[in-house]
Amino acid sequence: MDEAELLVAARSGDQQAFADLVGAHRTHVWAVCLNICTNTHDAEDALQNTLVAAWQNLHKFRGEAKFSTWLHRIAANNALAIVRKRKANTHLTDFTDPEQPIQLVDDDGSAAFDEQIALRDAVRDALAALPEDFREAIVLREFGDLTYADIAAHQGVGVQTVKSRLNRARTQLAARLREHDPSQS
Structure with missing residues (x-):
């Protein structure tokens, strides 16, 4: 079945059709939840809330x-709702997830395991430190594969504002990652 047929079947109550429909987007939806929430426990809650809401x-x-755009919007909204609820507790938790596969070596055979974990943690810390609007925009663009127009509609701003937020988010991410590893300067 194609997406349109799955949608019709899911609207008729076919749970398998719904599972197939959202299953095609699960990796991107998970990435949106994880990178907005910045920890797996909250991301799992956001993902579950997303599936129920969808x-x-x-x-x-x-x-x-x-x-996919509609589903990513639901995911981002649920992830942001969870982040806002825990905003009072801004302490970052341990982001290592024993169930998440970690590449032990780079494609060229180099890089130690601990370097991979350190880099992943640095990226998540840098994302978590971004202002909420910037983090949402960069996550939707880089992990959700949304267009500038889709992000603009989601955030209720113009496309130029999205481009500005993305540029500023990338600049801040790069600066924070350079702080983590001064050799990258």
Whole structure:
């Protein structure tokens, strides 16, 4: 079945069709949740909330955007809601996830295991330190594969504002990562 057929079947209550429909986007949706929440526990909650909300609101999907864009928007909103709830507790937790596969070596056979973990943690710390609007924009663009127009619609701003946020987010990320590893200067 193609996406349109899966959508019709899912709207009729076919849970397998819904699973197939969202399954095609699971990697990107998980990346959006994880990179906005910055820890796996909150990301899992956001993902679960996303799937429940998508199932319950499938009848509201009008098809004006791609299904993946609609699903990413739900994921981002749920992840942001969780981040806002825990905003009072800004202490960053341990981001290592024993279930997440870690590449032990680079493609060329180099890089130690601890360097991979340190880099992943540095990126997550840098993302977590970004202002919420910047983090949301960069995550939706880089991990959700959304267009500038889709991000603009999601954030309720113009495309130029999205481009500015992305540019500033990338600049701040690069600066924070250079602080982590001064040899990159």
